[in-house]
Amino acid sequence: MAIGSKKPTFLSMDLGTANTLVYIAGQGIVYNEPSIVAYRIKENKIIAVGAEAYKMIGKGNKTIRVVRPMVDGVITDIRATEAQLRYIFTKLRISKQLRNSIMLLACPSVITELEKTALKKIAVNLGADQVFVEEEVKMAALGGGVNIYAPTGNLIVDMGGGTTDIAVLASGDIVLSKSIKVAGNYLNDECQKFIRSQYGLEIGSKTGESIKVNIGSLTKYPDERRMKVYGRDVVSGLPREIEITPEEIREVLKVPVSRIIDLTVQVLEETPPELAGDIFRNGITICGGGALIRGIDKYFADTLQLPTKVGEQPLLAVINGTKKFESEIWEVIKAQRMHTEN
Numbered sequence: 265m266a267i268g269s270k271k272p273t274f275l276s277m278d279l280g281t282a283n284t285l286v287y288i289a290g291q292g293i294v295y296n297e298p299s300i301v302a303y304r305i306k307e308n309k310i311i312a313v314g315a316e317a318y319k320m321i322g323k324g325n326k327t328i329r330v331v332r333p334m335v336d337g338v339i340t341d342i343r344a345t346e347a348q349l350r351y352i353f354t355k356l357r358i359s360k361q362l363r364n365s366i367m368l369l370a371c372p373s374v375i376t377e378l379e380k381t382a383l384k385k386i387a388v389n390l391g392a393d394q395v396f397v398e399e400e401v402k403m404a405a406l407g408g409g410v411n412i413y414a415p416t417g418n419l420i421v422d423m424g425g426g427t428t429d430i431a432v433l434a435s436g437d438i439v440l441s442k443s444i445k446v447a448g449n450y451l452n453d454e455c456q457k458f459i460r461s462q463y464g465l466e467i468g469s470k471t472g473e474s475i476k477v478n479i480g481s482l483t484k485y486p487d488e489r490r491m492k493v494y495g496r497d498v499v500s501g502l503p504r505e506i507e508i509t510p511e512e513i514r515e516v517l518k519v520p521v522s523r524i525i526d527l528t529v530q531v532l533e534e535t536p537p538e539l540a541g542d543i544f545r546n547g548i549t550i551c552g553g554g555a556l557i558r559g560i561d562k563y564f565a566d567t568l569q570l571p572t573k574v575g576e577q578p579l580l581a582v583i584n585g586t587k588k589f590e591s592e593i594w595e596v597i598k599a600q601r602m603h604t605e606n
């Protein structure tokens with residue numbers, strides 16, 4: 265596609281299951297809100313997006329439908345995704361800048377070619393001149409502070425809302441990766457299920473998430489405190505309050521996180537020996553919102569006997585990675601131009 269003489273704006277997006285982020289060169293991260301869209305059913309009209317729509321989860325009525333356009337790291341609702349982005353760009357008043365832009369999209373590694381094409385189409389429909397797609401786990405590693413360009417192996421675990429992606433990277437590329445639909449949302453569900461089975465109390469998904477964030481951990485931590493939880497008694501149907509402890513939630517979270525560790529072992533088993541040796545020295549870097557669970561690094565390190573650290577700014581790792589990747593995109597564009605001129 266032809267690019268005008270004025271230097272296009274570089275723009276990137278992390279379309280996550282839980283959060284959507286937008287970066288514009290020269291402006292920084294201009295949007296960082298939950299990936300949620302609320303519709304008025306009758307007119308099929310968007311009435312809220314992001315944080316505003318998040319407040320409506322579980323509190324909607326018959327006239328409002330609240331959807332997550334990306335579920336389990338896959339675009340389940342292309343129309344909702346496009347509408348969400350259009351709404352965001354209009355709200356941010358950046359629709360005009362899109363008309364002469366280069367857009368980099370970070371997408372899940374499990375995405376199909378069909379979904380990739382659909383994503384690119386959305387970006388073009390929004391006005392982008394040229395669209396690039398990069399795997400989000402690679403962007404997460406870059407943004408998390410891993411030197412992915414070094415000729416040495418690194419292992420990255422990106423635990424988001426819908427999926428956990430585990431990848432080995434070396435010399436700027438993914439050597440192998442695996443993905444599992446056990447991540448933040450799954451952990452919230454496990455907290456919800458535990459409260460129901462142990463206390464006979466029904467709670468919503470938002471309360472499940474607040475338990476995980478407020479007292480969730482994988483190893484013991486200082487100042488552990490009980491947490492009050494409100495919900496509805498499954499027998500009487502009446503509202504009730506209970507108190508839960510960090511210890512019991514720790515046991516709940518250990519089960520799904522162990523499944524992620526098992527998959528990490530599988531990745532390591534398939535890693536070429538030279539790179540496995542590098543990982544033994546370089547260790548594991550955890551990114552994504554899941555990296556904020558207390559003690560997750562220690563739990564990985566103790567179980568796998570490998571040095572493990574939490575990457576820089578885990579919730580911003582992917583978008584920060586796209587930011588660092590901008591120079592590579594310009595190199596590609598330059599090479600493309602030289603190729604067409606010759």
Ligand SMILES: Nc1ncnc2c1ncn2[C@@H]1O[C@H](COP(=O)(O)OP(=O)(O)OP(=O)(O)O)[C@@H](O)[C@H]1O
Nearest residue numbers: 280281282283424425426427448449552553554556
């Ligand atoms: N302090 C915290 N402790 C534990 N979990 C947290 C914390 N803060 C955020 N999270 C969790 O992180 C998850 C969101 O992470 P992130 O923004 O990386 O996901 P995403 O990129 O939108 O999802 P995906 O990559 O799967 O598409 C949510 O499940 C949220 O509950």
Ligand SMILES: [Mg+2]
Nearest residue numbers: 280400424582
């Ligand atoms: Mg993500």
